[in-house]
Amino acid sequence: MAKESRYWLVKTEPDCFSIQDLAKAPKRTTCWSGVRNYQARNFMRDDMKLGDQVLIYHSSCNPPAVVGVAKVSREAYPDHTSWDPNDDHFDPQSTKENPRWFMVDLQLERIFKEPIPLDRLRKIPALKDMELLRRGSRLSVQPVRKAEFETIEQIAEG
DNA sequence: GCCAACGTTGGC
DNA sequence: GCCAACGTTGGC
Numbered sequence: 001m002a003k004e005s006r007y008w009l010v011k012t013e014p015d016c017f018s019i020q021d022l023a024k025a026p027k028r029t030t031c032w033s034g035v036r037n038y039q040a041r042n043f044m045r046d047d048m049k050l051g052d053q054v055l056i057y058h059s060s061c062n063p064p065a066v067v068g069v070a071k072v073s074r075e076a077y078p079d080h081t082s083w084d085p086n087d088d089h090f091d092p093q094s095t096k097e098n099p100r101w102f103m104v105d106l107q108l109e110r111i112f113k114e115p116i117p118l119d120r121l122r123k124i125p126a127l128k129d130m131e132l133l134r135r136g137s138r139l140s141v142q143p144v145r146k147a148e149f150e151t152i153e154q155i156a157e158g
Numbered sequence: 159g160c161c162a163a164c165g166t167t168g169g170c
Numbered sequence: 171g172c173c174a175a176c177g178t179t180g181g182c
Contacts, residue, residue: 011168037166037177060168118169136175138167 005143008048009055009066009132010106019056019067019111028108029073032141033081034089036101040141045076045102047143054106055144055152057132058115065115066152074105112156126151 010032012018022030035041048054052072058065078099081087094100121127131142 013168039177062170064169136167138176140167 005047005145006049006052007055007144007146007149008043008052008072009057009142009144010070011057011059011140013060014058015061018058019108022056022070022106022108023111025108029105031074031079031105032103033079035079035103035140036089036091037138037140040139041102043141043143044104048072048075048104048141050075053109053149055149063115063117063119065117066112066121066156067115068111069109069153070106071109072104073107076102076104079103113158114156116152116155120155121152124151124155 014020017030022028032044035044050072054070054072055066056068056070058067078096079089079094079101081089082091082094082099082101083096084090085092089101091100118132121130122133127133127148130144130148131137131139
């Protein structure tokens with residue numbers, strides 16, 4: 001499924017980096033650094049392609065919600081924050097010769113007029129199999145099915 | 159390769 | 171702040 005996915009969802013804590021921060025970034029673009037989970041890394045490194053659409057999700061906030069859409073503007077390259085001893089995401093086992101962690105660049109497409117909160121997503125039958133809604137789901141980069149993406153877009157457009 | 163201990167995520 | 175669920179680590 002991941003191999004064919006052209007739609008994704010990434011989580012971010014808005015206290016740390018929000019979609020509004022992305023809107024203010026140069027070229028409305030950011031490198032998605034700091035992912036330190038192998039499954040999430042593999043999706044970024046192996047499967048995310050230029051132009052793929054990415055739902056932005058705000059987590060650890062009230063309410064947690066899907067807040068907008070970005071697109072992949074650069075495919076995977078090594079996450080340099082893993083080499084910086086002063087960075088929170090430093091990993092001494094990642095080297096420039098053999099990088100362990102990767103990231104993509106994301107460019108903002110649009111911010112939803114109304115964020116779609118988690119409890120609302122849970123009530124939508126078409127989304128019942130979303131990874132995000134799975135009990136205990138913690139993946140910070142995850143594939144989204146086309147139909148799920150389109151359902152969310154329709155809701156966001158009112 | 160098993161699994162207990164530990165650390166992290168993230169909703170509530 | 172709590173805690174369930176999950177991922178990683180490391181001893182054996």
